[in-house]
Amino acid sequence: MGSKANRPELIVDGKRLDGRALDELRPLKIEASVLKNADGSAYLEWGNNKVLAAVYGPVETQPKHMADPSKAIIKCRYAMAPFSSLEEHGRTGPNRRATEISKVTKEAFENVVLLNEFPGSMINIFIEILQSDGGTRVAGITAAAVALASAGIHMKDLIYAVAIGKVGDALILDQNMIEDNYSDADMPIAIAPRNNDVLFLQMDGDFSKEELKRSIDMAIESGKVISKVQKDALRHVYQKAAERYESE
Amino acid sequence: MRCGTSTRRPQKGTRVNNMDAIDIVKSNYIKELLSKGIREDMRKVSDFRKIKITPNVIQNAEGSAQVDLGATRVLAGVKIDLGEPMEDTPKEGTVAMSAELLPLASADYEAGPPSPEAIELARVVDRGIRAGACIDTADLFLEEGKVWNVYVDIYVLNYYGNLFDASELAAMAALMNTKVPAYADGKAVRTDRSKPLKLNNIVTSATFAKVDGHMLLDPDGNEEAACSTRLTVATDGKKLRALQKGLGGSFNVKEVEEMVDMAMSKHEELKKHLESAR
Amino acid sequence: MKNIVLPGDNLPEINGRSPYAYTEEGKNYAMVLGVYDAERQSIVPLEGVWNPRLEETVVGIVTSVKNSVYEVDLRFYGRALIIGGKFERFSFKIGDVVEATIKNIEDRKTIILSFPRLLSGGTLITVKPAKIPRVIGKDNTMIKQIAESANSRIVVGKNGLIWIKDGNVALATEAILRIQEEAHVSGLTERIKKMMENNAR
Structure with a gap:
């Protein structure tokens, strides 16, 4: 988080630097089944974030000793491309941040994927951040959920994720990079829309109990939009083929 | 490992892994077709697959391009940072090239440090561009001890054969669309990126796979699985700029000469693709 | 609806x-x-991994041989075995393509195969297992039509591997991949019929 002393005015007359209202999402676009080799995949653009997610599996567990005979295991890799940032060339290879995000992302999906359906197998989730503009971990989870569904993986729900931030006394939805750098708090959250169960939750900064509650409400409200984009992306793949037929 | 880098000949009594098993069946079929003079997708031996170059896909980068070569998809990103020159070239900027075979590109690729295949890929692409003196490194000099460092990262997004030519095209296309940040008060000003990277040459490559004595330009995934050996020829149309023979088999001298001729004759066609994506 | x-x-x-x-x-x-x-x-x-059932026909590749137990790759996360015995002797080699029937499934991931048959020559294509029922069609109508029009021999494994030999392999492959793309669209049978007729001429 940047120092508050040189913080730009992030909110002027109730509008944010990019003209959004406090509770407004950045433009979100998802395309499902974009990669030929993967069993499932999704490409997501969320503001200036560009994310590619792919799923391979269920496949034979490698290495074999990691297999759980009673259920599937999930492996997840979240990684940022070295050219993804507007700043300097990034270091390649996993760092501590990416390793932690990979872990909590995997754990979010362990609660919705019906692991008992594929005993002994392994499901691989790969999330590549091609361009970053704040909120890449929630963009990654939102894309990976679509990739899992497009791979035909059995799940209880199609989950989404979003981040809520705080600037002064105001809560803001879906911070971009500048807001992320200077905000007083940041709370990424993943939710199952069917019952609003929380599957992933992080926070750092300064939040009251009341602000936490309001933030979760804000996330759930925005989830209606995010879920719709996810579902439309999946339906579109199958509608496209139907339209092609009708035009013949 | 599917990078056209190994040949698999199962020995009696040993176990082959599952992906290899299907490759063996498919390579036998490729050979059977070739014995009748046919390529699996009906291409001539001297044809590239369909090429599509999409420039400027990553706006945060100083340059970028995505290349689709048939079902193979490669993304190249260029970042330019302020840095120091190499000791032996104090008046020139530097260029570093690397490649990642992303695990999402193929069931055979694993997450982890760069494999020998990824390193070979980056080095072959680098050699063509470096030997062809494509990037004007003198133009990257700023002041005593300060130069631009150019980083080219090749990201393989979907594998289906011939990563070499797809990556050479992606790297070249990304460089041709690269803008250098302004330099002010000893700092890079990335909000002002208007100056194109100065290039002095355009290099393209043509890769051939040898399957049962047939030299196939732009081998697809099944053809790479079937091939005994491979040659990549990088050229600027006038001179050869890099060669790389890969895998265990061999070529005779006449074959090498034929492939070199073919590669040089393909340069203009590839260059047109690059220039139309500028 | x-x-x-x-x-x-x-x-x-x-x-x-x-x-x-x-x-x-x-x-x-x-x-x-x-x-x-x-x-x-x-x-x-519409998508997803194959869910093996008893009596299904599968196509796979022999990947190991040990004391007349043959391990077969079905592109499935579990294992599949052909177990030879005193009265049933097989002589498959590594890399052989075989067609077989599922006799037993243990712990949902170990498949025991019976009635294996060697499929020599030809090639394999991989199709998403969820689309296989459409490739076969009602009472085998779809696959019969493709095989007849292309003049090819085709064996469809429920596991998503299809063996094709002889005739117009490229046309048969194209038809099957098209079914995979459009499996959920109605009127598929008519469309494939037309496609095969146009190309057969």
Whole structure:
């Protein structure tokens, strides 16, 4: 988080630097089944974030000793491309941040994927951040959920994720990079829309109990939009083929 | 490992892994077709697959391009940072090239440090561009001890054969669309990126796979699985700029000469693709 | 009316035995991306891994041989074995393509195969297992039509591997891959018929 002393005015007359209202999402676009080799995949653009997610599996567990005979295991890799940032060339290879995000992302999906359906197998989730503009971990989870569904993986729900931030006394939805750098708090959250169960939750900064509650409400409200984009992306793949037929 | 880098000949009594098993069946079929003079997708031996170059896909980068070569998809990103020159070239900027075979590109690729295949890929692409003196490194000099460092990262997004030519095209296309940040008060000003990277040459490559004595330009995934050996020829149309023979088999001298001729004759066609994506 | 459903979608009615739906607090939900068939109150998955069943025909490749036990790659996360014995002797080699029937499934992931038959020559194509029923068609009509028009020999494994030999392999492959793309669209049979007729000429 940047120092508050040189913080730009992030909110002027109730509008944010990019003209959004406090509770407004950045433009979100998802395309499902974009990669030929993967069993499932999704490409997501969320503001200036560009994310590619792919799923391979269920496949034979490698290495074999990691297999759980009673259920599937999930492996997840979240990684940022070295050219993804507007700043300097990034270091390649996993760092501590990416390793932690990979872990909590995997754990979010362990609660919705019906692991008992594929005993002994392994499901691989790969999330590549091609361009970053704040909120890449929630963009990654939102894309990976679509990739899992497009791979035909059995799940209880199609989950989404979003981040809520705080600037002064105001809560803001879906911070971009500048807001992320200077905000007083940041709370990424993943939710199952069917019952609003929380599957992933992080926070750092300064939040009251009341602000936490309001933030979760804000996330759930925005989830209606995010879920719709996810579902439309999946339906579109199958509608496209139907339209092609009708035009013949 | 599917990078056209190994040949698999199962020995009696040993176990082959599952992906290899299907490759063996498919390579036998490729050979059977070739014995009748046919390529699996009906291409001539001297044809590239369909090429599509999409420039400027990553706006945060100083340059970028995505290349689709048939079902193979490669993304190249260029970042330019302020840095120091190499000791032996104090008046020139530097260029570093690397490649990642992303695990999402193929069931055979694993997450982890760069494999020998990824390193070979980056080095072959680098050699063509470096030997062809494509990037004007003198133009990257700023002041005593300060130069631009150019980083080219090749990201393989979907594998289906011939990563070499797809990556050479992606790297070249990304460089041709690269803008250098302004330099002010000893700092890079990335909000002002208007100056194109100065290039002095355009290099393209043509890769051939040898399957049962047939030299196939732009081998697809099944053809790479079937091939005994491979040659990549990088050229600027006038001179050869890099060669790389890969895998265990061999070529005779006449074959090498034929492939070199073919590669040089393909340069203009590839260059047109690059220039139309500028 | 057939609707595309997604994991977590609420369903009005569901057949209690549907393996692609679940019930929670009296409500029914979809588990996979699929097509909801209101008449049959069930979900037909559009994607996903193969779910092996007894008596199914599969196509695979022999990947290891040890004391007359043959391990067969079916592109499945579990294992598949052909077990030879005193009265059943086989002589497959590594790399052989075989067709076989599922005799037994242990712990949902070890498949025992019977009646193996060598498929020599030809090639294999991989198709998403969820699309295989459409490739076969009602009473084998679709695959018969493709095989006849292309003049090819075709064996379809429920596991998603299809063996093709002789005739116009490229045309047969194209037809099968097209079914994979458009499996959920109605009028598929007519379309493939037309395609095969046009190309046969």
